[in-house]
Each structure stands twice: as C-alpha cells, then as structure tokens.
Amino acid sequence: MYDTIIIGGGLSGLAAGIRLAMYDRRVCILERHTTIGGLNSYYWLGGRLYDVGLHAVTNYRPKGTKRGPLARVLRQLRISWDELHLSEQLGSLVSFPGVQLEFSNDLALLESQVASKFPRQIDGFRRMVASLKDYEELDLTSSGPSAREMLASYLDDPLLVDMLLCPLLYYGSARERDMDWCQFQIMFRSIYCDGLSRPAEGIKIILKTLTRKYKSLGGELRLRSGVQRLITAGDRVTGVVLEDGTVLEASQVMSSAGWFETAQMCDPPLPCKTDEAGQLTFVESITMLDRQPRDFDFHKTIVFYNDSDRFDWKKPDGLVDLRSGGISAPNNFAYDEPLAEGAVRVTSLANFDRWRELPVDEYRRQKQICYEAMVAAAVRHVPNFRPYAKATDVFTPTTIRRFTSHANGAVYGSPQKRYDGRTPLKNLFLCGSDQGFVGIIGAMVSGLSMANAHCLSELAKTDVQPVVPS
Amino acid sequence: MTTAEIREEIIDILENIAPDEDLGGLKDDVSFREQLSLDSMDFLDIVMELRKRWRVQVPEEDYQNLRSMTSTVTYLEPKMRDLKRA
Numbered sequence A: 001m002y003d004t005i006i007i008g009g010g011l012s013g014l015a016a017g018i019r020l021a022m023y024d025r026r027v028c029i030l031e032r033h034t035t036i037g038g039l040n041s042y043y044w045l046g047g048r049l050y051d052v053g054l055h056a057v058t059n060y061r062p063k064g065t066k067r068g069p070l071a072r073v074l075r076q077l078r079i080s081w082d083e084l085h086l087s088e089q090l091g092s093l094v095s096f097p098g099v100q101l102e103f104s105n106d107l108a109l110l111e112s113q114v115a116s117k118f119p120r121q122i123d124g125f126r127r128m129v130a131s132l133k134d135y136e137e138l139d140l141t142s143s144g145p146s147a148r149e150m151l152a153s154y155l156d157d158p159l160l161v162d163m164l165l166c167p168l169l170y171y172g173s174a175r176e177r178d179m180d181w182c183q184f185q186i187m188f189r190s191i192y193c194d195g196l197s198r199p200a201e202g203i204k205i206i207l208k209t210l211t212r213k214y215k216s217l218g219g220e221l222r223l224r225s226g227v228q229r230l231i232t233a234g235d236r237v238t239g240v241v242l243e244d245g246t247v248l249e250a251s252q253v254m255s256s257a258g259w260f261e262t263a264q265m266c267d268p269p270l271p272c273k274t275d276e277a278g279q280l281t282f283v284e285s286i287t288m289l290d291r292q293p294r295d296f297d298f299h300k301t302i303v304f305y306n307d308s309d310r311f312d313w314k315k316p317d318g319l320v321d322l323r324s325g326g327i328s329a330p331n332n333f334a335y336d337e338p339l340a341e342g343a344v345r346v347t348s349l350a351n352f353d354r355w356r357e358l359p360v361d362e363y364r365r366q367k368q369i370c371y372e373a374m375v376a377a378a379v380r381h382v383p384n385f386r387p388y389a390k391a392t393d394v395f396t397p398t399t400i401r402r403f404t405s406h407a408n409g410a411v412y413g414s415p416q417k418r419y420d421g422r423t424p425l426k427n428l429f430l431c432g433s434d435q436g437f438v439g440i441i442g443a444m445v446s447g448l449s450m451a452n453a454h455c456l457s458e459l460a461k462t463d464v465q466p467v468v469p470s
Numbered sequence B: 001m002t003t004a005e006i007r008e009e010i011i012d013i014l015e016n017i018a019p020d021e022d023l024g025g026l027k028d029d030v031s032f033r034e035q036l037s038l039d040s041m042d043f044l045d046i047v048m049e050l051r052k053r054w055r056v057q058v059p060e061e062d063y064q065n066l067r068s069m070t071s072t073v074t075y076l077e078p079k080m081r082d083l084k085r086a
C-alpha cells in the first residue's frame, strides 16, 4: 500500500515524487518506458547521446536569485543552483520575412530591437511589459482572455504581435493560433525577461540529479511499469493495475500521463471529450556536425523563423508545416569548454494522424524527405550547415507517442488546462502539461505544487504524536 | 531546548530550504518573507520540517507566528522547551 502512486517518470512526476519522499510519504513512480524523462529524455543512437526535447532551459536566473520559478524549483527540491550546470545563451533571433528581432537574457536588447524596427509600437510594447504580472500574482484558476486580444490593446501592428508570440507559442502553447493571457505572461517572463540556458551535458544531468535526490529520500521508481488501468470505487481511486497484471494499492494517485489519457485509464473511463486531448506536435531533425557552428559563422542560440505573411500556429494538414520552425544550436551557450561535437536541431509543427497512417517503408522515406526539406527551410535563416553534416536523426509525432504515450504525440498536452489539478475522482490528481505548466522548469513547478496542494498541505493539518519528553 | 537552541534549529531548517542563502547576517526582527523572499510554499516547508524533525505541530491558524525569527522562537518555545537535541 502506497501513500501516493505517481504515473510517469518525466520532470513533473520526478518533482512531485521528491516532494512527497522528502516528507516520508511512501511513494512510487511508475514509468512505462525503459528510462525516465518522458518528453525531455535522451537516447543513444550510433554511439551518440541525443536529447529528445532539450533546446534550452527557460527561466534562467543568475545564482542567488530568490524569486521566480527557477528559485522555487531549487528551493522546493533542495537542489543547489550549481547542480544544474546552467550556461546562458549567446543570443537568439526571431526571423520573419523582411524583419528580424534579436533577443537575449537581457530584455533591454529586445526592447531596443522593437524601438528600431517598430518605432511606432515601442510605447505600446513598454506599456505591455509594465503591465505584466509577476509569476506569483497571476490568477491561475481559470483560462482567462486570449493573448492576441490582450496584445491588440497595446500593439496595432499584427507583424510585431506574431513575432513576439512565435517563440512563446513554440515553447509552450497547446492552443492553436493563440495562448491564454496568463500563459503568455508566464512565457514572456520565462523567455524574454528571465532567459535561456542549457547544461553542457544536456538533460541527462538534470534527470540524474532529480533521480538521485528522489532515491536518496527513499522514493521508489519502477521502470517498464506501464499503468494499464486505474481501479476505482465510487468517487475514489483505490489502486492501479500494471500492464503485467500487478496490482498496486494507493491512498492517492497523481498522474502526469495527461488528462485525456488518464480519464481513459480509469475503469470505468471518466467522461472526457476527444477534443480535450492535445493535437499540437512536432517533427524534429537533428544534424551532428564535423565542426562547431561558430566555425562557419553560426552564432545564434535559437532562431525562430516564419516564412509566410502571417504566422500560423496550428495543426498542419500535411505531414509537416515547413513555413515556420525553431532552429537550435546546442553549442551556442556560454559554456566553460566547448561541446565535443557540433549540432543543429530544427523543430516544426507536424500532423500526428498523417504520420501514423504511413506504411513502414513510406514512413522511412518520408522521414528522409522531411529531413531534407526542414534543413532546406532552415538554411534560409541560418548559415548553411548541410556541408558539415556527419550524422542525422529525425523523430516524428509517432516517435513521441511511442515513448511518452501522449495521445497524438502532443507535446504541450490539452488546450484546456486543469489548473487546480483536480479530477472527478477525489484522490486522483493531475500534474504536468495538462495541469497547466509546460517546459522543463514548468513541469517541475507543476509537480511540486500539486504535491504540496493535494498532499503535503493536507498532511500538515493532521495530528502528530508528540515525542514523549525524556 | 533553550531559545538559543530553537533558533539554531530554525537556522538549520532555513539552510535546508534555501541552500544557496547566506544566513550569517539574518536579522531576527525582520520578516523571512522580506529577507529571504520566502513564500507560502516555503512556510509549508518550515511547518513540515518541524513536524518531521521534532513532531511539533503548527496549526494553520498559527502560521502567522512564523513571520520572523523572533516571533517564531517565541511561538515555538512552549512547544519545544521540553525537547532535547540529540
């Protein structure tokens, strides 16, 4: 009998697990895959270590910063700033037809870029920035207004609105064309005000740190342990059945598998419409280089590009939407030592159903075609890296689905968030993307705050047996 | 425990919660919130640590007593004076 079973060993599940184990809850994380990390994991291919999701860790703040999501994660998980090995970005770019905006971890750069490229918009931009709430002040109890509507009250140039939104949608919007205003404020702060960073060793170092912490606190982690179904009785969950038939009981279940996915796992299934499952997903191409990007004048950390008149953030009709993308160079962070190998990653929106329908041979062929097309689109915005390619890989929405079990291979989960983490079952809670926070830091914030809200705060109210004075 | 020992214990808990913080210059009469930017989640941790280490219970309505070092020590003294440090 466990106090809490956590479904999923991704960043949110690990963070929730650490919190609960820290206060002596009997906790078990069940992960279907053979390794931890979920949407932000790593894999070996041809003798090389590849990250699945890591372009950049958002919310960068220098050591000693006391407020904000990074500080919260470090404090709550008892991790010191140095353990994450974060190095800052060198500088990024939003590249649209005829106009480019640079940004870095200093908001002043973006502001001066807006002032020089969109002089008529700068006052509105400044007013918008001044109006942004602090993370702590945001009311996350409902979805609230649309970011595009709110932005229109400050900025009347749709091009600037699209350009500002592009990186934020790419790094965290489960909603087509738009995002919630409160999500916008979080993402604007995370990316433009706080900033981007990366550990030289990639996501592995963060996952290792979390797992070590979790295990040292007595937490149990079971890999290759997919949950097949949740056993329910009335309005409560009593335990889980694993795919191998094992039954585990728990007083509480916290799931990072997604709301739609979790509702389906319940026996009987909880009511949940199919449109509550996420749709937005990516293809990603990875090119390993025989030199460092800076050797051929490629200095930007991330370039978000768009080639069409309006930036269209939605599920594409075809396999992939090459009109926009995110191009990331993991080498272009201020590391103490350069990384051993150069690499460029390109991410674009993709359609899960189209990839899933392909027969095996055609799937392989399309992956290759897609790789070529993504690189061709990217090199219109960054120096040509194709001649230096020495190894490549592509992953698609079906790959994401296979390794994370998220419906449609959705990366940011459902467009409707459940900010309080509650479900119709009294002791079943959500954490991770569908609760409301995405990204590496966001997922950890989600896990720890759901563990606090639904377990530790309640526990703090129960009676303790005082120590008998000796 | 003497009040000095209770204070040391609180410092130890704060060090645990905020490992990157230098607590040498902590002012006893200024709120933790102001000096260390502690928020409600951090206060939950002070409560949980007291519970875990000393089996001392702080009911929700008493959380306000954990404002600063002085108020915390004053509040905890009757609850902790009979406890002995190992």
Ligand SMILES: Cc1cc2nc3c(=O)[nH]c(=O)nc-3n(C[C@H](O)[C@H](O)[C@H](O)COP(=O)(O)OP(=O)(O)OC[C@H]3O[C@@H](n4cnc5c(N)ncnc54)[C@H](O)[C@@H]3O)c2cc1C
Residues within 6 Å of the ligand: A007, A008, A009, A010, A011, A012, A013, A030, A031, A032, A033, A036, A037, A038, A039, A040, A052, A053, A054, A055, A056, A057, A058, A225, A226, A227, A228, A256, A257, A261, A282, A284, A347, A400, A403, A404, A405, A406, A411, A412, A431, A432, A433, A434, A437, A438, A439, A440, A441, A443
């Ligand atoms: C290509 C790509 C690029 C990204 N780039 C960035 C980036 O640069 N920066 C950033 O901050 N974020 C990035 N992200 C987003 C980030 O990775 C995610 O938001 C975050 O990892 C989500 O964590 P999570 O814990 O909520 O979910 P997940 O990581 O999905 O965790 C859920 C876990 O549950 C497991 N699971 C599901 N069903 C079951 C079941 N029935 N039984 C047992 N286990 C189950 C899954 O296997 C998975 O491990 C990227 C994501 C992708 C895919």
